[in-house]
Amino acid sequence: MANLNPHVSVDCVIFGFQAGKLKVLLIEREKVLWGRLGGHKLKLPGSLISESEDLDISAIRTLRELTGLDNIYMKQFGVFSNPARLSPPEDLEWLQKTSGLMVDRVVTIAYYSLIKIGESNITEKTIWHPVDELPELIFDHNRIIIKALEALRREIRTEPLCFELLPKKFTIRQMQDLYEAILGEKLDNRNFRKKIRPMEFLIPLTEKEMEVNHKPARLFRFDKKLYEKHRKVVSGFDL
Amino acid sequence: MANLNPHVSVDCVIFGFQAGKLKVLLIEREKVLWGRLGGHKLKLPGSLISESEDLDISAIRTLRELTGLDNIYMKQFGVFSNPARLSPPEDLEWLQKTSGLMVDRVVTIAYYSLIKIGESNITEKTIWHPVDELPELIFDHNRIIIKALEALRREIRTEPLCFELLPKKFTIRQMQDLYEAILGEKLDNRNFRKKIRPMEFLIPLTEKEMEVNHKPARLFRFDKKLYEKHRKVVSGFDL
DNA sequence: AAAACTTAGCGTAAAAAATACGCTAAGTTT
DNA sequence: AAACTTAGCGTATTTTTTACGCTAAGTTTT
Numbered sequence: 001m002a003n004l005n006p007h008v009s010v011d012c013v014i015f016g017f018q019a020g021k022l023k024v025l026l027i028e029r030e031k032v033l034w035g036r037l038g039g040h041k042l043k044l045p046g047s048l049i050s051e052s053e054d055l056d057i058s059a060i061r062t063l064r065e066l067t068g069l070d071n072i073y074m075k076q077f078g079v080f081s082n083p084a085r086l087s088p089p090e091d092l093e094w095l096q097k098t099s100g101l102m103v104d105r106v107v108t109i110a111y112y113s114l115i116k117i118g119e120s121n122i123t124e125k126t127i128w129h130p131v132d133e134l135p136e137l138i139f140d141h142n143r144i145i146i147k148a149l150e151a152l153r154r155e156i157r158t159e160p161l162c163f164e165l166l167p168k169k170f171t172i173r174q175m176q177d178l179y180e181a182i183l184g185e186k187l188d189n190r191n192f193r194k195k196i197r198p199m200e201f202l203i204p205l206t207e208k209e210m211e212v213n214h215k216p217a218r219l220f221r222f223d224k225k226l227y228e229k230h231r232k233v234v235s236g237f238d239l
Numbered sequence: 240m241a242n243l244n245p246h247v248s249v250d251c252v253i254f255g256f257q258a259g260k261l262k263v264l265l266i267e268r269e270k271v272l273w274g275r276l277g278g279h280k281l282k283l284p285g286s287l288i289s290e291s292e293d294l295d296i297s298a299i300r301t302l303r304e305l306t307g308l309d310n311i312y313m314k315q316f317g318v319f320s321n322p323a324r325l326s327p328p329e330d331l332e333w334l335q336k337t338s339g340l341m342v343d344r345v346v347t348i349a350y351y352s353l354i355k356i357g358e359s360n361i362t363e364k365t366i367w368h369p370v371d372e373l374p375e376l377i378f379d380h381n382r383i384i385i386k387a388l389e390a391l392r393r394e395i396r397t398e399p400l401c402f403e404l405l406p407k408k409f410t411i412r413q414m415q416d417l418y419e420a421i422l423g424e425k426l427d428n429r430n431f432r433k434k435i436r437p438m439e440f441l442i443p444l445t446e447k448e449m450e451v452n453h454k455p456a457r458l459f460r461f462d463k464k465l466y467e468k469h470r471k472v473v474s475g476f477d478l
Numbered sequence: 479a480a481a482a483c484t485t486a487g488c489g490t491a492a493a494a495a496a497t498a499c500g501c502t503a504a505g506t507t508t
Numbered sequence: 509a510a511a512c513t514t515a516g517c518g519t520a521t522t523t524t525t526t527a528c529g530c531t532a533a534g535t536t537t538t
Contacts (some may be wrong), residue, residue, distance in 0.1 A: 078315070191526065193486090429500095429516080452505090
């Protein structure tokens with residue numbers, strides 16, 4: 001990797017959907033072998049940018065290294081620049097030790113991305129943590145996640161983001177559960193189906209779901225090409 | 240001012256509404272007294288950030304210095320980080336000369352802000368330029384403006400941003416003209432009125448507009464406090 | 479094997495919001 | 509005085525959203 005720019009970093013809020021809950025991927029901060037720094041604080045994946053890289057590329061690289069996945073949906077949603085954001089002091093100390101740089105102020109560009117947990121292949125030591133009950137994270141990472149969630153809530157209403165979080169084959173019910181988890185409100189199943197079914201880019205499969213202890217539902221897949229074609233006529237996706 | 244951080248800058252896309260058109264505030268680049276650099280290229284207001292400043296504060300300061308205004312609506316909408324964005328070479332040369340720094344890569348955080356042209360007090364040598372017919376600007380500033388306009392179009396549908404662009408006292412027709420200018424489509428006057436009039440935070444005044452050569456319309460003002468109170472009940476402003 | 483239970487999946491009726499368009503009044507310019 | 513422009517209110521129609529009834533298909537319990 002080229003030399004690092006110690007003033008600008010990229011942080012990624014990686015969302016996933018599992019067991020009916022929206023989750024975030026967190027990394028356990030490497031322990032610093034020193035006095036009271038033993039705590040297991042968690043952090044978002046991220047890194048300082050290298051001098052010659054576009055930020056989007058930085059973020060994509062960070063994600064590929066971490067998840068082994070390419071073609072991940074990702075969106076830049078905010079910048080965090082408070083000069084005092086690298087606190088408390090022990091967190092800053094940790095950063096200086098692990099990076100080997102005398103950083104003291106870093107402006108970070110934050111991305112959120114959406115991945116299918118089942119199909120990812122996470123290598124590093126990471127934790128999928130439910131977003132609604134996060135512990136205290138390093139630096140201002142709690143705040144970054146809150147802002148990411150606000151952006152996701154806003155954008156999932158008008159763009160077909162849910163298909164990035166669902167498996168390739170999914171049921172209408174799973175789709176509804178996902179919306180309910182993200183928006184934090186119950187939806188009427190009958191009306192939800194009525195709104196979803198006419199969408200031409202939702203392709204019904206002949207298969208049905210397996211291993212559920214009730215009437216199995218039909219599986220669907222999302223046809224991206226059809227969606228792109230359709231969105232020019234009407235103006236896109238809307239819930 | 241504290242010492243500058245030569246890696247990060249702030250640029251402001253300042254929108255105003257005048258003569259039925261949406262305009263952007265541009266600055267004429269100081270000429271470099273040298274060979275073929277004589278051209279009068281235009282640029283967005285902006286500057287490198289100082290080491291100890293939050294970016295929002297940087298942007299607010301930039302705006303106050305330029306317009307003499309405080310309490311301006313402003314919103315961070317994007318980051319531009321292409322390593323090659325400081326091109327063509329003569330533009331970069333100009334930046335190095337005027338800043339006195341050997342910058343070669345700058346990540347810029349972009350804000351758009353909305354001001355009432357009539358009530359501002361612009362001091363520097365600036366130009367209000369219609370957004371729909373911009374010349375070629377310095378660096379990637381054309382692209383930044385396009386992205387700003389996209390953000391504004393999106394956000395003006397769900398937030399009461401129009402009142403930041405209109406004078407303190409305005410008519411329904413002016414409001415409609417503004418929406419038409421920003422959204423780029425004609426709206427039906429009867430239906431527009433029907434939608435706007437019931438909004439409780441729009442206070443009718445006893446005054447009417449003056450100096451128009453047709454039936455004068457009633458003036459209104461926007462009551463921000465009432466809006467804040469009302470938005471908690473229903474969920475905000477929507478066009 | 480029957481009964482009880484859960485979820486899938488289709489349908490109808492009422493309420494609310496968006497759209498299309500008619501019309502008069504108040505002022506201006508010709 | 510006639511012609512014209514914009515303000516400002518109204519009504520009818522269509523579309524979208526919301527609320528809720530119901531049967532069928534499968535699973536689990538008795």
